[in-house]
Amino acid sequence: MDEFDAISLSGKVVIVLGHFGCGKTNVSVALAKALSHYNTTYLVDYDNVNPYFRAADAKEYLSRYNVRVVAPEFANTNVDIPAVSPYLNTVLLDAANGASAVIDVGGDMLGAVSLGYIHDKLKALDPVVLFVFSAYRPLTETCEQTLAVMSEIEQACGFKITALVNNSNVGSLTEKEDIESSASLAKELCRTTGLPLLFTSYMTKETPAAEGKTFRIENTTRKLF
Amino acid sequence: MSKVLIKGNEAVAEAAIRSGCRYYFGYPITPQTEIAEYMAKKMPTVGGLCLQAESEVAAINMVYGAAASGVRVMTSSSSPGISLKSEGVSYIVGCDLPCVILNVQRGGPGLGGIQPSQSDYYQATKALGHGDMQLFVLAPSSVQEMAQLTADAFGIADKYRMPVLILADGALGQMMEPVDFDALKFTPEPKKPWATNGHGGKRKKNIITSLFLKPEELEANVLERAEKYKIVTENEIRYENYMCDDADIVIVSFGITARISKAAVNEARARGIKAGLLRPITLSPFPAPVLRKLADTASAFLSVELNMGQMVNDVKLAVECRKPVSFFGRTGGSLPSSDDVLEQIIKISGGLK
Incomplete structure (x- = not known):
């Protein structure tokens, strides 16, 4: 058991997909921060579904690590309409020249479908396609339910998932044991899909025991009060 | 599940x-x-x-x-x-x-x-x-x-x-x-x-x-x-009574603002100000009888809401002018912090002395 080193993703485009509320944004922010140690890094807020909590919220936090956050022009305003940043092409051009880019996509197939807009350009960059899951989210608690969501997302965005991320948590009340007991779902998903588990992410004080790598992430979700 | x-x-x-x-x-x-x-x-x-x-x-x-x-x-x-x-x-x-x-x-x-x-x-x-x-x-x-x-x-x-x-x-x-x-x-x-x-x-x-x-x-x-x-x-009628029984200042607040107000009550108590929170769980029927009774023991009421002051009028009706009722709120999508609410409590408690 050891800590995941983001160097394996350096210089790549990483697409982060998953069910609503599984923690895609916290995982994306942590990956962007880790990648920033190696190379020019972008975090693209590509959530066109739910404007309440989004990667753009972590802009200030990530600026400390020189991560370039590219978000819809009107993110976090009252005209937060579904839109794509005009600077997206800059990211894709830079990524073609070796920069790292994490693309935080909106939840479920509804969020994934908008990837179609840049599908061909992304495909040419041979992206790593991550599927984040949490065993404590309704509608993805069992292997069967999770597989259904994965298949819907793959169909909607036209990309095959290349690796899994276990981000099972119950928010601030998460105990190390909660993460450890999600290992059975992770194992079953890996076995059924034949996909590797990239890491098990955690925010708990103690590192949970997990098969494969663990990855410490932070909660950068916007505090409402 | x-x-x-x-x-x-x-x-x-x-x-x-x-x-x-x-x-x-x-x-x-x-x-x-x-x-x-x-x-x-x-x-x-x-x-x-x-x-x-x-x-x-x-x-x-x-x-x-x-x-x-x-x-x-x-x-x-x-x-x-x-x-x-x-x-x-x-x-x-x-x-x-x-x-x-x-x-x-x-x-x-x-x-x-x-x-x-x-x-x-x-x-x-x-x-x-x-x-x-x-x-x-x-x-x-x-x-x-x-x-x-x-x-x-x-x-x-x-x-x-x-x-x-x-x-x-x-x-x-x-x-x-x-x-x-x-x-x-x-x-x-x-x-x-x-x-x-x-x-x-x-x-x-x-x-x-x-x-x-x-x-x-x-x-x-x-x-x-x-x-x-x-x-x-x-x-x-349903409500949550949080430290109101001996409170000088009773905050009346519902929903998300009640959580912010509760934190402010705790901070006020830590400073020696006897504050309490009356959280209506039913807004209609409104817990007016409970507030009416609290007006016997409390010195002042403060309604905290995410608007320009709406429930405060129900609090006033319940208290029947026996104790001062004031209002604090934010609107337009902004939420007050517990420090903002605490500041109001301190202001009211200063006025009591």
Whole structure:
């Protein structure tokens, strides 16, 4: 058991997909921060579904690590309409020249479908396609339910998932044991899909025991009060 | 599904399904669309129906029809959409039908904004529709309570044959908290002999209508309903009393602002100021008798809301001018911090000395 080193993703485009509320944004922010140690890094807020909590919220936090956050022009305003940043092409051009880019996509197939807009350009960059899951989210608690969501997302965005991320948590009340007991779902998903588990992410004080790598992430979700 | 991390909106949807609600009619609007999302995914798996209506007006009238046929049914929307539903709500009241309506409030007036607000307090408690009418209004303060009050709402609606409105806000709808669904308590659905679900030639036909052409008949109908409201007020007031019994300053606050106010009460207590929080869980019926009694012991009241001061007037009516009642709030989508509320408490307590 050891800590995941983001160097394996350096210089790549990483697409982060998953069910609503599984923690895609916290995982994306942590990956962007880790990648920033190696190379020019972008975090693209590509959530066109739910404007309440989004990667753009972590802009200030990530600026400390020189991560370039590219978000819809009107993110976090009252005209937060579904839109794509005009600077997206800059990211894709830079990524073609070796920069790292994490693309935080909106939840479920509804969020994934908008990837179609840049599908061909992304495909040419041979992206790593991550599927984040949490065993404590309704509608993805069992292997069967999770597989259904994965298949819907793959169909909607036209990309095959290349690796899994276990981000099972119950928010601030998460105990190390909660993460450890999600290992059975992770194992079953890996076995059924034949996909590797990239890491098990955690925010708990103690590192949970997990098969494969663990990855410490932070909660950068916007505090409402 | 004992321990899950869930959004307030999803928690309402799951609790409704577990309460036996098999019909959901709605129209999308931020920040409550996750309810329809969840219903669309889950209802077909339990033999239920989730239907996206062509408008809010259509959705509430579908609720009207479903409720008349005697099934547990709900709709949800956010502020502007709730305004559109108001005519239908009045018809449902006029027919004494049970249903559950959820308002995940956003900023107004008009299109307003998508961030949290409590500026529909007047609309919910005074006039969500024309006529001599009241709704039963519940105000949850956590995601767990979003789920429990949804379960309670179906029971109350059936018991009194009246619509129950759950008044939440964008923060409660969108934020994720752990919820224990196994801890929820449900009220079994009673028999509904009044429902228009086909008499099969075996009983007299049931008629459900809000139209009374003779004034005396309408008056009798309204008087009967007023009696019901009296019984509801006598039996169903709910509140949380947090350190009010020895409090000099009683904060009155509901929903998400009650949580901020509770933190401020704790900070005030740590500074030696005797503060307390009275959190109405039912906004209608309003816990006026409780506040009236607290006016015997407290020196001042402070209403904290996400609006320009609406519930504060109910607090004033309850306190009957015996103690000063002040107001503090933010609006437009901004939330006060506990420090902001504490500052108000300190200001009032300074004025007491």
